[in-house]
Amino acid sequence: MTTVEKAIEAAYESQITSLYKALSQSILAANGDEAEISAAETRFKKGLVFAADIKTRALTAAQ
Secondary structure, three states: OHHHHHHHHHHHHHHHHHHHHHHHHHHHHOOOOOHHHOOOOHHHHHHHHHHHHHHHHHHHHHH
16 A cells, blocks of 8 residues: 555545544434434445545545
8 A cells, every 4th residue: 555545544544533523423412302313323434435546536536
C-alpha cells in the first residue's frame, strides 16, 4: 500500500469515527424520541455512503 493509499484509508477511518460520534451524540440528545433517533440513523447511513464514495474517488484519482 502506497503512502497516498495509507493516507486515504486513514482519512476514511477518521470520517467513520466522526460519523459514529455524531450518531452517538444525536441518539443521546434524542432522549428516546424515536423520530429523532431514526433521523440520526438515516444521516449516519448517508454519511457512510458518502464516505465510501469519496474514498473510492480518491483512490481512483490517485492512480
